[in-house]
Amino acid sequence: MEKFETLSGIAAPLDMINVDTDMIIPKQFLKTIKRSGLGQNLFDEMRFTPEGEEIAEFVLNQDAYRSAEILVAGDNFGCGSSREHAPWALLDFGIRCIIAPSFADIFYNNCFKNGILPIVLPQEDVDRLMDDAKRGANAVIAIDLPNQKITGPDGSEISFEVDAFRKQCLLEGLDDIGLTLKKAPSIDSYEAGLQDQPWR
Amino acid sequence: MTGTTLYDKIWEAHLVDVQEDGNCLLYVDRHLVHEVTSPQAFEGLRTAGRAPRAPHKTLAVADHNIPTSDRAGGVAAIADDDSRIQIQTLEANCQEVGIEYLQMDDIRQGIVHVAGPEQGFTLPGLTIVCGDSHTSTHGAFGALAHGIGTSEVEHVLATQTLIQSKAKNFRINVVGDAPDYVTAKDIALAIIGEIGTAGGTGCVLEYAGPAIEALSVEGRMTLCNMSIEAGARAGLVAPDEKTFAYLKGRAMAPQGADWDKAVAYWQTLKSDDDAVFDKEITIDAANLPPLVTWGTSPQDVVSITGQVPDPSEISDEGRRRATQRALDYMGLEAGTPMQQVQIDRVFIGSCTNSRIEDLRAAAKVAKGHKVADSVSAMIVPGSGLVKQQAEEEGLDKVFIEAGFDWREPGCSMCLAMNADKLAPGERCASTSNRNFEGRQGRDGRTHLVSPAMAAAAAIRGHFVDIREFEGEAS
Ligand code: SF4
Numbered sequence: 002m003e004k005f006e007t008l009s010g011i012a013a014p015l016d017m018i019n020v021d022t023d024m025i026i027p028k029q030f031l032k033t034i035k036r037s038g039l040g041q042n043l044f045d046e047m048r049f050t051p052e053g054e055e056i057a058e059f060v061l062n063q064d065a066y067r068s069a070e071i072l073v074a075g076d077n078f079g080c081g082s083s084r085e086h087a088p089w090a091l092l093d094f095g096i097r098c099i100i101a102p103s104f105a106d107i108f109y110n111n112c113f114k115n116g117i118l119p120i121v122l123p124q125e126d127v128d129r130l131m132d133d134a135k136r137g138a139n140a141v142i143a144i145d146l147p148n149q150k151i152t153g154p155d156g157s158e159i160s161f162e163v164d165a166f167r168k169q170c171l172l173e174g175l176d177d178i179g180l181t182l183k184k185a186p187s188i189d190s191y192e193a194g195l196q197d198q199p200w201r
Numbered sequence: 202m203t204g205t206t207l208y209d210k211i212w213e214a215h216l217v218d219v220q221e222d223g224n225c226l227l228y229v230d231r232h233l234v235h236e237v238t239s240p241q242a243f244e245g246l247r248t249a250g251r252a253p254r255a256p257h258k259t260l261a262v263a264d265h266n267i268p269t270s271d272r273a274g275g276v277a278a279i280a281d282d283d284s285r286i287q288i289q290t291l292e293a294n295c296q297e298v299g300i301e302y303l304q305m306d307d308i309r310q311g312i313v314h315v316a317g318p319e320q321g322f323t324l325p326g327l328t329i330v331c332g333d334s335h336t337s338t339h340g341a342f343g344a345l346a347h348g349i350g351t352s353e354v355e356h357v358l359a360t361q362t363l364i365q366s367k368a369k370n371f372r373i374n375v376v377g378d379a380p381d382y383v384t385a386k387d388i389a390l391a392i393i394g395e396i397g398t399a400g401g402t403g404c405v406l407e408y409a410g411p412a413i414e415a416l417s418v419e420g421r422m423t424l425c426n427m428s429i430e431a432g433a434r435a436g437l438v439a440p441d442e443k444t445f446a447y448l449k450g451r452a453m454a455p456q457g458a459d460w461d462k463a464v465a466y467w468q469t470l471k472s473d474d475d476a477v478f479d480k481e482i483t484i485d486a487a488n489l490p491p492l493v494t495w496g497t498s499p500q501d502v503v504s505i506t507g508q509v510p511d512p513s514e515i516s517d518e519g520r521r522r523a524t525q526r527a528l529d530y531m532g533l534e535a536g537t538p539m540q541q542v543q544i545d546r547v548f549i550g551s552c553t554n555s556r557i558e559d560l561r562a563a564a565k566v567a568k569g570h571k572v573a574d575s576v577s578a579m580i581v582p583g584s585g586l587v588k589q590q591a592e593e594e595g596l597d598k599v600f601i602e603a604g605f606d607w608r609e610p611g612c613s614m615c616l617a618m619n620a621d622k623l624a625p626g627e628r629c630a631s632t633s634n635r636n637f638e639g640r641q642g643r644d645g646r647t648h649l650v651s652p653a654m655a656a657a658a659a660i661r662g663h664f665v666d667i668r669e670f671e672g673e674a675s
Contacts, residue, residue: 017526018519019398019498023637028618032266032283034240034290036351046639051625075519077399080432081637082616083334084238085350103399106434107334107348114352164366166224177352178251181360184218184226188254188362191217191228200324200455200463201230 003116004174008097009143010070013060014134020074021081022108026090039086040093061094065137071144073127073134074101078119079108088115098144100151102127113167114177118146120161129153146172204473206370207437208405211345211470215328217362227365229357230327231344233313234261234300236291237618238332242355243294253298253358260322261295262303263288264312265618269581269608276305284619298358311584311610314338314552318422319586321451325440325467330357335552335634336435337428341421342448343440343470345405348429368434369479371404372472375412377487382667384562385420386554386632386651388412389427390492391484394502401433404480407472408438412486418447419558426553427634430499439471491667493539494636494649496527501636503539505654505666511535530638531646532626539664542648543575546629547659548641549605549652550581551615554632557590559652564596566656566670572604573662579606579621581613605659617642630658 030042048059055062061069072091078101079087088111091099099112100120112119122130133153134140143152146168151159170177195201205213218226239261246253253259266284276292279285288305295302303310309320314335317323323339329346330336332354339346349363357363373392393400406428408421416424421438428436438444445464448454455463490504501524503510512528512535515521528535533542549555549563560582572578580600582588588610591597597607614621615633623629623645632655633640636647650658657670 018523021635021637023616023635023640027639027643028616031237031618032281032287034244034287036241046643051643077402077432080398081334081635083332083348083350085241085332085352088350103402105399105432106402107350111350111352114350164222164224166220166222177364178249178356178359181226181356181362181364182251185360187218187226188228188360192361198463198466199459201327 002114002174002176005097005116005118005146005171007143007145008070009141010097011066011068012071012073012130012134012140012142013066013069014131015060015072015074016131018075019077019080022079022084022087023081025079025087026084031084031086036089037093039090040095043090043094068095070095071098071100071142072096073130074099076102078104080105083107085111085115088112088117092117100127100130113171116171116174118144118171120151120163122159122161126159204476206472206476206478207343207407207439207470208345208368208370211326211328212367214326215345224364224366226362227328229330229361229363230258231322231329232259232357233317233329233331233336234259234291234354235265235313235331235333236263236287237265238351239294239354240287240290241351242332242358245355246358251359253300254361256299258361259300259358260303260317260320261291261300262310262313262316263291263305265612265616267305267611268619269611269613269621272305272609308585308589311587312552312555312612314426315555315583315587318342319451319584321448321454324448324454324463325444326470330363334429335426337433338422338426338552340425340428340436341418341438342444343437343467345435345437347435369404370407371401371433371480372407372409372478374410374481374483375408375486376410376483377412377485379412379415379486379489382491382653383486383489384651384653385416385423387489387492388484388486389424390494390499390502390649391489393427393431393499394492395484396431396482398430398498398500399432401428401431404433406431406433406436408436409472413438414441417558418443419556422556423553427499430634440467491651491654493654493664495531495533495539496524497530497636497638498527499634499636499649501527505539505664507539509533509535509537509539540666541663543628543663544630544648544658545576545627546623547576547578547655548581548614548629548631548633549579549655550583550613551633552583553634554652555581555583555587557587559632560587560591560596561594563652563656564599566653566667567603567605567660568599570603570660572659575662576659577606578604578659579608579614581608582610584610603660614641616640630655630664
């Protein structure tokens with residue numbers, strides 16, 4: 002997994018609540034057996050007409066936001082299906098950070114497994130960053146994970162919370178499975194204790 | 202000391218390791234796998250040179266992509282290349298590492314959340330995961346069951362554990378006698394309508410109270426299935442005699458002395474009387490009408506006697522805009538009575554409502570009627586075994602005579618990954634769980650309802666109040 006330390010990039014405003022993973026990557030793109038290449042279909046049905054033409058109003062089709070690396074969005078981002086294709090598609094497009102007042106559980110988890118930082122902020126902070134993001138290509142926002150700080154285009158700072166363990170994994174690009182396998186003796190002894198519950 | 206909740210008990214019983222920062226390693230008893238969210242996990246294992254730790258604790262079945270039309274040609278005859286490759290990849294992966302796989306022509310094949318309980322793979326007190334958000338279904342048995350991402354699928358395959366932090370306890374008391382035709386589906390929709398799609402975020406829901414005890418095990422599955430639509434990590438119902446009766450004798454359930462021992466343990470699985478919940482609400486089932494969704498979020502519910510909401514009456518700006526967007530997408534005018542909304546398609550199926558009781562409820566309504574000329578209606582049983590049972594009871598004949606399309610089991614038009622999908626603009630009464638934009642096909646319009654409501658809508662060509670429909674039937 003790619004490390005995440007600091008990021009300074011264009012923020013795109015996606016001013017919607019309940020952005021679900023069906024929107025982020027519609028099911029017709031889930032038939033792949035790979036993780037890569039999904040960026041071209043990110044937000045497919047919002048980004049393109051059925052004929053494949055770009056829908057001009059959609060934020061990521063606007064010149065100012067084509068190379069956005071940060072998304073600022075509304076409440077309950079990533080709800081619905083557990084598909085990890087959603088963070089894969091975001092990452093493949095180039096999004097490394099999403100800022101919203103709240104995220105759905107599974108999506109939130111999936112982000113960390115893929116080097117994407119989801120940041121939860123109070124609504125008024127999100128509103129401010131949403132305003133900033135609407136300023137187009139000038140909307141460069143800086144994310145500093147070690148210091149848990151966001152710097153807006155005008156230099157104002159917002160601090161954010163993140164679970165210490167997840168932060169460490171992002172900073173070092175750590176592989177969860179490798180970490181857990183170091184605890185194999187604990188798993189062994191746990192399994193040894195299962196004998197009196199044969200149905201497990 | 203205060204008591205503990207059912208969730209606390211299952212959690213405690215599965216802790217392998219607790220880190221200082223509160224992150225825990227939780228043991229996973231059962232892992233369900235399907236074709237869409239697993240290929241990258243198997244690939245990851247291979248790349249890292251890792252083998253699954255406990256392949257016998259995993260059960261695999263293809264459901265999302267599988268055709269629900271004639272399957273005589275087997276997997277090789279699946280026309281869509283990507284679908285076929287995904288199913289063949291699952292088969293090959295399972296064979297390579299020794300995971301039991303229910304073949305497409307196996308009578309036990311079906312939607313993963315229907316097939317698991319049917320086989321007794323799902324049991325009370327277990328932790329159950331699957332790369333699928335509706336894994337919450339299995340909570341109906343008092344198992345801690347939730348969806349995971351593909352990286353976590355790989356993690357579970359490699360370690361039989363999951364890194365988790367504890368969720369909050371949220372009890373939903375459902376009291377009162379649910380009137381006739383107010384089903385588990387209506388209760389689920391009512392709860393989501395009440396707490397919203399983010400209302401359960403960070404929580405495990407425990408459904409309790411007389412109306413939950415009164416539900417059948419299948420009804421509890423419908424209810425727990427939709428916990429994820431309320432944003433919850435999982436839903437739980439404490440196991441009781443109905444649960445044990447459902448499981449007894451199932452192929453993968455314990456037998457003989459082990460069964461007795463298991464039941465004795467399962468009987469301890471309930472929240473203590475003095476357990477403290479972080480959140481709690483009470484809903485009176487006696488006051489519920491049959492419900493239908495009008496919008497593009499499962500929280501957009503309204504009584505069948507109600508009407509399409511008016512965005513101009515909503516003060517919160519985000520919500521007003523979301524409502525307007527939903528109405529535009531759904532092609533609905535504010536103020537239209539729901540019973541005047543005409544439909545084109547009906548889908549009875551999905552892991553929410555495709556079990557035998559659902560089909561019985563739909564057949565009871567369909568019997569002696571005809572599907573409206575303007576409507577195309579399909580019935581997709583949840584598994585081969587459900588289909589077989591329905592055919593033994595003659596339900597297939599009732600449906601076919603009424604003009605419903607009787608199909609092979611799978612996810613089908615719940616998410617429209619196979620050929621079963623809505624055309625742009627088509628409006629569907631669906632017993633599935635998500636009415637998101639594009640869920641059943643690009644620009645398709647989905648209204649979530651119970652099986653009986655869906656069947657009645659098929660016959661009339663528009664939504665009808667099922668309570669009155671029965672009176673009209675001959
Ligand atoms: S029936 Fe629908 S919700 Fe259930 S597992 Fe299949 S696609 Fe998912």
